[in-house]
Structure formats: structure tokens, C-alpha cells
Amino acid sequence: MKLVRRLAVLAAAMTTLLGVVTTTQQASAELFNPRQDWLRDASGGLFLHWGMRTAPGFRDGASWEKAITDGGWKADYWVDEAQKLNAKYLVLASFHSRLGYGRAWPSKIPGSAHTERDFLRETIDAAKAKGLHVILYMTDDPQWHAEGGWEQLDSAAYSAYKGKNVDLTTRDGFGEYSYDNIVEVMQNYPDLSGFWIDNDNAYWERNKLYERIRAERPNFLLSNNNEDTPIMDTISNEQKVGMTPAYDYPQATYTPAPRLTEACFKLPDKGSWWYTGSDQDVSAQLNLGRYVTNTGSSIKSLMAETAMINGKFPPKQEAYNTWFAQTIAPIKESIDGTEGGGYLYGGLQPGFWNDGAHGVTTIKKDQPSQQYVHVLTAPSTGNTLKVRDNGYLVGRVSDLRTGKPLRFSQRDGTLTVEGITWDANDTVLKVQTLGGQLFQWPRQLVTATASAETATAPAVNLVDGNFQNFWDNGGKLPVSLDFKLPVKLPVSSVAINQREWSVSYARSATEQSARIKDYTVSVSDDGVTWTALKTAQLPSARGVHFVDFPRTWTKFVRVEVASTWAAATAPKFFQQLKIDEVRLSF
Structure with a gap:
């Protein structure tokens, strides 16, 4: 080990003499842009599918709005629940193909239901007051226009408005209608943070919708679902399953950092993305694991909950949010202000470790010598963890939750930590390294x-x-x-x-x-x-x-x-x- 340490000193000296290689280059405007900064600093968001067909379901904007107001809806509730999930943004999906194409805001464009009360404005204001952002979901898809046995799109009214015949049940017709709605929202809500698109429409592309958004609202983020579109800021990855372990969501993603990447998934175990009348179970460890592994790959977790018509979440989802807040409170420093370890930012190796152990690592953005090991699956036996050190010299290891120092050693590229007490959800080791990748x-x-x-x-x-x-x-x-x-x-x-x-x-x-x-x-x-x-x-x-x-x-x-x-x-x-x-x- 003495020889290795001497070599590490030599390597460090050589690095100083040779100069440091820059790790950045002039990238395209859509890969790096100041409008992305707040999302890059976030670890997660709250996805809200909440519309006309939220149980018990409504067929006109007036009755939908009355039920919301009579139920006591308040935007502050969503913001407070989002903060329990350590979320920094909300994505509101009411103009959704399976939710009746309802607009939870006033609109001058006929064609589908809308409210007179401005729920979007109230949500933006409540979020801004607590430092959160709001992104609006917009669909491109008319195919579910008669789901449930009633027509949700009014082609005649929109045709009269446009002065020409437009069939909203066709992709081109609906593309024109949704284009107009996106532009109206963009003009009326300059403090919205962007659009979450699900997915592209040929009419939008022919008529340069995204280019118009870039020109008129350069501060707006654009995210596309399951598709990496160059003009967009973010690619989202919807409800991936089949990984081993099941919580390791990044295994199913396919976009290299530093591209902004998001994972959108349902917190309830079963059912739709929206509330259909039942209180579904929430697998706490599965969803915490998804959140942590996504953080360990610098992927944002967009967590979907099923708001009822009054805005409240079913009891099991509320309980999960409270549990989540309590669980991550002692380890937030290993989440906030970090990047995933083992990738372009450096850091210890993530993945499978000794005796079936599994987890990820994170590294502080402003202090790269401070790293964290998240053990989501503990070794099958013993209280020892072995992690590849990726060339780092380690000076101290402790249990982040308790502050207890832990015994450790390094040999042959492996950091061995002993005497660990395993947490039932996420054992987090705080690892202080000495300098860069000296080995x-x-x-x-x-x-x-x-x-x-x-x-x-x-x-x-x-x-x-x-x-x-x-x-x-x-x-x-x-x-x-x-x-x-x-x-x-x-x-x-x-x-x-x-x-x-x-x-x-x-x-x-x-x-x-x-x-x-x-x-x-x-x-x-x-x-x-x-x-x-x-x-x-x-x-x-x-x-x-x-x-x-x-x-x-x-x-x-x-x-x-x-x-x-x-x-x-x-x-x-x-x-x-x-x-x-x-x-x-x-």
C-alpha cells in the first residue's frame, strides 16, 4: 500500500505539471442552456393527472369546475405534498387524451371543455411562492375523443372559430387545435416553466411550433415523452419495468449525460395515472429505490400521484408522502446538490457489490471530494461492504444517518467498509476522499x-x-x-x-x-x-x-x-x- 500511495503522489504531481484537461466543450444550445439550471438542480417532480374524467367523471366544464371548488381544492396542498417528496416542480396534466381534453384554465378557443376559474394560475402562484416550478402537459393525440361513450371534442365550434372546416378527431385537425392552445397558454402565462409534450404531432412540426416557443418564450423548458427530440431540453422515460432489482430504473434508460433525462412513473402499484375511485397501495421501498437510483444517474424522478377531484390524494398516497419525507430527511445532503457517481462527474462505482449488495453513489457538485454510497440492497451476510474506489484515496467513512465513523481499508482498487448497521430502506455512507482520482x-x-x-x-x-x-x-x-x-x-x-x-x-x-x-x-x-x-x-x-x-x-x-x-x-x-x-x- 505504501508503494501505491507513493505512486498516487507521483500521479498527482504529473497531473499538475501537465495541466488539467477541460471536461467541457461548446455544446449545442439545447444540451446546455440557463433555462435548464433549475431542473438540473432538482432531483424530482410531482406528476398530476387531474381532469374531466377524474372520478366520478364529468361531461362539461361547468360541472367539473363546480365539483372542484365545492370540494375545497387549494393549490397549496399540491405544493406542500410535492415538498414532502423533495420535488422542485409540478407537471399538471388536464389537457390529456384520456382525461377528456379539459383545460383547467380559462380559454377563448372553443373545441373542448375549460374552466372559468384559473386553476393553472393558482397552481403557478402557489408554486412560485415556495420556490417550485410548474410545467404544463399537452397532448397531441385525438384518438380517445369518445372514450366513455361521449364526444369530448367539438369540431363544429372550433371550425366556426377558425372560419374553416377542421375535424378535431384527425391528427392534423387536433394538431392545429392543440397548437392554438399551446400558443394561447404561452402568451397568457409567461411565468409557466414550460411544456411536457406527449408526443409530437406532424402539424406542430410543419408549422414550427417548438421554434416559435423558443423565440417567444426562451425561458420555457420543453420535455418529450419517450423520445429524444433535439430541440427539446429533456427526454422523459415512462413507467419502465422488468429491471433487476426492480427499483433500478436507470437500467431502462438510454440517453447519455449531460442530456437532461427524466423518469416518469406511477407511485401507486396498480391502476391508471389518474384517480378512478380506489385507494391503491404504494410500494414504499420500490419507489424510494427508484428515486435514489435515478439520483445516482443524474436522472430526475417525475413521480405520479392520482389527485381526487378536490385535489387531495388518496390516504395511502398521502401516507407515503409523509413517510418519504421522514425517511430522506436525515440523508438529504446525499441527494440535494449532487450528481450521480461513476459517470462523467467521477465518483465511486455504482451497481452490484459484494454478496448481492446493490446501490448507487452520488458526488457533491460543489465539493467533489465528498461522496456518498447508497446501499439499497444490503449484502446477504455480514456487515461489510466492498465498493470499487475508481482511483480515489479515501480519508474518512461514516454513517450519514448517525454520524458514526466506520472502519475502512483500501486494497487493489477496492474500498472495504466494516461494522455497518444496515438501514431497512437506504444505508448511506458518507465518504470523504482526498483529492481526485489519485490512483x-x-x-x-x-x-x-x-x-x-x-x-x-x-x-x-x-x-x-x-x-x-x-x-x-x-x-x-x-x-x-x-x-x-x-x-x-x-x-x-x-x-x-x-x-x-x-x-x-x-x-x-x-x-x-x-x-x-x-x-x-x-x-x-x-x-x-x-x-x-x-x-x-x-x-x-x-x-x-x-x-x-x-x-x-x-x-x-x-x-x-x-x-x-x-x-x-x-x-x-x-x-x-x-x-x-x-x-x-x-
Whole structure:
């Protein structure tokens, strides 16, 4: 260990002498924009499906509005419940294809029901008073216009308003109607924070709706559901299931950071996104786990609850909100102001650990030496956790909930923490590191080449320190990645951040993981004669992963990838491999 520490000091000195590689580049306006700052600082939001067909259901705006008002609806209630969930924004969905296309605000545009009382304005004002934001959901879809046995769209009234025949039950006709509604809202509510789109309509695209929003309301965020649209700020991922463990929501996402990414999911176990008359169970640990794992991947959790017509949530959802607030109160510092660990921001390795343990890591934005390990599934036996240190030198470990210092040691790239008392929901270890990734050779010392690459994604990107650049094999396997040091130096592992552009498990025959499967690692003194040290498999998993071998003094390291995880049934991902960054560890 003394040798390793001396090498770490040497590596740190080399980094200082060589200068620090910048990790940012001039990106497109839609990847980074000041309007996104508040959402980047948030960990979650509250999704409110609340409209004409909320139980018991209504067929006209007047009776819908009367029931809401008579029930005692207050916007402050939603804001207070959102704060229990540590949410920083609300997404209001009343103009929804399954909820009667009702508008919970006054409108001069005929075509579907609306209220005279301005529930949208009241919600925005209540949210602003407590530092929260409101985004408005807008649908593109007319197909459910007669669901429930009654017509919800009035083509005749809208046609008279427009002075031409428009059939609102067609996609083009409804596209025009919803376009007009979006523009009206945009003009009347400048302090709205944006639109949540579900999904694109060809009329909108032909008539440059998004470009108009950008021009007239440059502060508005735009989010699209299940589709990464370049002009949008955010891609949302709806109700993903099938992961192991079930709470590990990011396994089903496919968008590399720093793109703003959201996960939208229902908190009730069963039923619709809106209230249909029943008080459904809420799986507390499942939903807490979703929230924490999303935070561990810098993904925003948009949590859906089923408001009743008076705005209140059913008792089991209210109870969950209270439980959630109490559960995360002692660990909020590991959530707020953090990024996911093990990705472009650095940090300890997330995922599966020893003896079946599983969880994620987070890292403070303004203090990267402060990291956190969230153990959502404890080891099957014992009170010890082993986590890959990703090159960090650790100075202190404690239990965040109690403040109790914990025994720890580091060896062969692994941080071992002992004497842990497991929390039933989320054991959080506070890990203080000393400096940066001191057990990894500076990127500036390493030259990367590959046996295959594309013109826009060459091998030099593997060691440029910029996660917005990446290497692409161009679909060629096997492929060799060679890393050259200036002189013979000790190396014991290769830390690899593969691009998070695919799911990490086989969701379907066509949606699979484009990550390394079979590999061989070799070393060489001259780059000509190679000695194979290890042949093995990497797991199909998110975050940083390691190709390990006995510590060897060498000038060249080669990782030869023989196969990836995606099958031929997934042509978009089959034999495709993209890697953001590679580091050599000692």
C-alpha cells in the first residue's frame, strides 16, 4: 500500500505539471442552456393527472369546475405534498387524451371543455411562492375523443372559430387545435416553466411550433415523452419495468449525460395515472429505490400521484408522502446538490457489490471530494461492504444517518467498509476522499489508438477527458484498443466508461445492451510482442467498470473486445460499441 500511495503522489504531481484537461466543450444550445439550471438542480417532480374524467367523471366544464371548488381544492396542498417528496416542480396534466381534453384554465378557443376559474394560475402562484416550478402537459393525440361513450371534442365550434372546416378527431385537425392552445397558454402565462409534450404531432412540426416557443418564450423548458427530440431540453422515460432489482430504473434508460433525462412513473402499484375511485397501495421501498437510483444517474424522478377531484390524494398516497419525507430527511445532503457517481462527474462505482449488495453513489457538485454510497440492497451476510474506489484515496467513512465513523481499508482498487448497521430502506455512507482520482495515471500521459474507429468518433476521444466526445467501433468486432504510456509504469486495471446510449439489460428482442461482453487484456513493452494476462467478461451494467489484472510494469496495454451483449435481433445495437473515457489505474 505504501508503494501505491507513493505512486498516487507521483500521479498527482504529473497531473499538475501537465495541466488539467477541460471536461467541457461548446455544446449545442439545447444540451446546455440557463433555462435548464433549475431542473438540473432538482432531483424530482410531482406528476398530476387531474381532469374531466377524474372520478366520478364529468361531461362539461361547468360541472367539473363546480365539483372542484365545492370540494375545497387549494393549490397549496399540491405544493406542500410535492415538498414532502423533495420535488422542485409540478407537471399538471388536464389537457390529456384520456382525461377528456379539459383545460383547467380559462380559454377563448372553443373545441373542448375549460374552466372559468384559473386553476393553472393558482397552481403557478402557489408554486412560485415556495420556490417550485410548474410545467404544463399537452397532448397531441385525438384518438380517445369518445372514450366513455361521449364526444369530448367539438369540431363544429372550433371550425366556426377558425372560419374553416377542421375535424378535431384527425391528427392534423387536433394538431392545429392543440397548437392554438399551446400558443394561447404561452402568451397568457409567461411565468409557466414550460411544456411536457406527449408526443409530437406532424402539424406542430410543419408549422414550427417548438421554434416559435423558443423565440417567444426562451425561458420555457420543453420535455418529450419517450423520445429524444433535439430541440427539446429533456427526454422523459415512462413507467419502465422488468429491471433487476426492480427499483433500478436507470437500467431502462438510454440517453447519455449531460442530456437532461427524466423518469416518469406511477407511485401507486396498480391502476391508471389518474384517480378512478380506489385507494391503491404504494410500494414504499420500490419507489424510494427508484428515486435514489435515478439520483445516482443524474436522472430526475417525475413521480405520479392520482389527485381526487378536490385535489387531495388518496390516504395511502398521502401516507407515503409523509413517510418519504421522514425517511430522506436525515440523508438529504446525499441527494440535494449532487450528481450521480461513476459517470462523467467521477465518483465511486455504482451497481452490484459484494454478496448481492446493490446501490448507487452520488458526488457533491460543489465539493467533489465528498461522496456518498447508497446501499439499497444490503449484502446477504455480514456487515461489510466492498465498493470499487475508481482511483480515489479515501480519508474518512461514516454513517450519514448517525454520524458514526466506520472502519475502512483500501486494497487493489477496492474500498472495504466494516461494522455497518444496515438501514431497512437506504444505508448511506458518507465518504470523504482526498483529492481526485489519485490512483489513476493522468490522461495526458496516455495515448489511445484502435483497430477500428469512425471519422467523427476516433480513438483519441478515449483519453481526452471529455464525456461529450466518444470512440465508436463503427460496428467492427473484434476490435482492439491500445493504450501507450511514455515509459514503463505499473498498471493493474483499465477503468472504462462505456457510453450510456443503450439499456443495460435485454428489454426486448430489439432493445438490448451495446456494452462489452467478452474481452482479453494484454500488455507489451514495445507494442509489437504482446502477453495476454486475462480473458473474461464484463457485466452489462451502467457506470464505470474495470478490467483487472495483476499489477504489471508496462508501456502498452491492449483491451481486445471479442463481443458485445446485444443480439443480432437488435440491429441498432448488435456489434456496436461506444466508449466515453478510459483510465489506466495502478
